[in-house]
Amino acid sequence: MKKRGVGIALVIVVSLLVFIVSSHETGNEKYAFALPGGKMVFVSIDFTDDPENHKWNSIQEGINDAEEGDIVYVFAGIYPENIFINKSITLLGENATVDGGGALYTVTILANNVKIKNMEIAHGKKAGLYIGNYSHVTIENCDIYGNSEYGIFAFSSNGNTFLNCSLYNNQKGGAYFVLSDENSILNSEIDGGDWGIVFQNCSNCHIKNSFLLNHENKSINISGSNEIFVTNCTIYGSFCAIRLRASQNSVIDGCIIKQNIIGIRIDGSTSNTIKNCHIEENVGYGIYAGEYNGILSQNNVIHHNNIIDNGNNAYDEGSNAWNTHIGNYWDDYSGNDTNGDGIGDTPYNIPGGYAMDNNPLMYPIQSPPLFVWVDDDFTPSSPGWGNDQFNTIQEGVDAVLENGTVYVYNGSYDTTNSILIEKSLTLKGEGDVSLHSSSNGLFIQAENVNISGINIESAENGIKIVNSHDVIIKNCTSHGAHPMERLLGCI
CATH class of the missing domain: 2.160.20.10 (Single-stranded right-handed beta-helix, Pectin lyase-like)
Structure with missing residues (x-):
């Protein structure tokens, strides 16, 4: 028989119920207490029926005693x-x-x-x-x-x-x-x-x-x-x-x-x-x-x-x-x-x-993905949304597995910040991809990065490369204050 790990929670619940019941004792008598949604009825196979205090030794008797909104609490045991x-009640068991x-x-x-x-x-x-x-x-x-x-x-x-x-x-x-x-x-x-x-x-x-x-x-x-x-x-x-x-x-x-x-x-x-x-x-x-x-x-x-x-x-x-x-x-x-x-x-x-x-995939679908697609027309209804399909380049870059590929479909992609690349990857544009940035276009801080097919217009550097090696950029255009800047030991 399967059991669920609710014992600790139930001990807390029962302890709370005992505290509330005891607060209503007068001498040796106990009285049922009212809850915000109704009263509490108790059932246990060890009880002797006690209608005045809403205590019963069968579940059906407890249900019969309850009114709309009441809770029937059933202690552990097998009830044949x-x-x-x-009626609209809660039947709450201790397993x-x-x-x-x-x-x-x-x-x-x-x-x-x-x-x-x-x-x-x-x-x-x-x-x-x-x-x-x-x-x-x-x-x-x-x-x-x-x-x-x-x-x-x-x-x-x-x-x-x-x-x-x-x-x-x-x-x-x-x-x-x-x-x-x-x-x-x-x-x-x-x-x-x-x-x-x-x-x-x-x-x-x-x-x-x-x-x-x-x-x-x-x-x-x-x-x-x-x-x-x-x-x-x-x-x-x-x-x-x-x-x-x-x-x-x-x-x-x-x-x-x-x-x-x-x-x-x-x-x-x-x-x-x-x-x-x-x-x-x-x-x-x-x-x-x-x-x-x-x-x-x-x-x-x-x-x-x-x-x-x-x-x-x-x-x-x-x-x-x-x-x-x-x-x-x-x-x-x-x-x-x-x-x-x-x-x-x-x-x-x-x-x-x-x-x-007609469009079979070359790579298995996995998380994190080895291959990611980006299209400014993608929406949350697109298959793979949030895993391997996005409508911004940065989200695709962040999601892809190390040494994976981000493929960007034709379109216009606007960003206020740089596209930050901090892992080895391939970023490939379909051929007519325009990136418009209010900062740097691409900011690369990783080794073994391949960029191709991206047309960049930026307020600062089109492509900024810092502390990076084995960066390959081809078939790209860059228009900005500085089309490309390489700093601190870049090759």
Whole structure:
């Protein structure tokens, strides 16, 4: 059984509660105290029921005693019951376990704005936790496991948040959302079972910063849904990491998808985006784009990904875009890059139809990056923004790895300060790059620097080189008070 490191925090909470309770003692009697949002109700398997002081030995009795806004505090122990929460309360546990013993649902939510924290929910038949037609439920720091079908089942339930939870050893799957919108699973782990997380006819849901592993079928199954966002997740050891079926406008961003049979499968889906992902070491396919009910996948955008060492890196029967201004890194691409812009000169062909990546990357995507692109037209929506794509030269220089390359697309770049170069690198302009500076244009304080293709207009020095060696400047123009200044032992 998994435990969470909340013991110290709970000791502090319980100590505070004991202090407040003791401050309300008269003789040998204790009275329940009021909190700003309501009263506190206590539950312990060691208690004898004491209605006057709101002390109970079952969770359901504590819930029944509570009113809207109250907190039901459950001390550690295993509580063999299935419970119904029919009012907006907080159920706060000391790693207490609710054991449904095979009941249909271990915990049933029958109210909006319910909060459950630091609890274990186990051994339901259909699900450990059921939310039907109620919304804005928060489940935090909970373990949900050992349920015969799903850990969580939500039907027509919107705006719920699941934070720092572990869902494991649930036979059919971790969580199943049907006709439910704006649900979020954050910083959680979903391990084992047939399915990980299923979205059926849902919209605007998020899975973020989570681990999904060891699923017999799909780790994330998105069916008939719209705007599902999977961000910064790690998915491995499953038959298929992510499947999009008859779904639209979803985004898979910044995920590590490796050592599955299939990485990502797109069936009869349109206008989805896959970007900034590492899709590696999947046995069958890295990405497979096929049909569903005779409808091919089309207009999906797949760019700025590492697609490496898969049985088959990609397969596309439909009409999808495998690049925008930038494509993907393919470990089996064999083309050349004659102009040094970090993009291959010939397309990468993708089997299955007529698909190709017209802008395959020459270097794998990594952080810090070995190759950086700068364009004054880039925005935060550009793939790789903040890692290897920027709209100022200084940001590109700061971000690139030592001995890496910063490639600057044509445009006009204005700065009030010098572009400071303090590492070995190559700064290469596309051919019509203009740098306008209110100070020095380029200020170089590093060895092994190569500059080319930059036209500089500056108030002071166009290029200033201090304490530097092996600096090469070619195909540049410089207009300023002093086009170039070399100081202190420069060669």
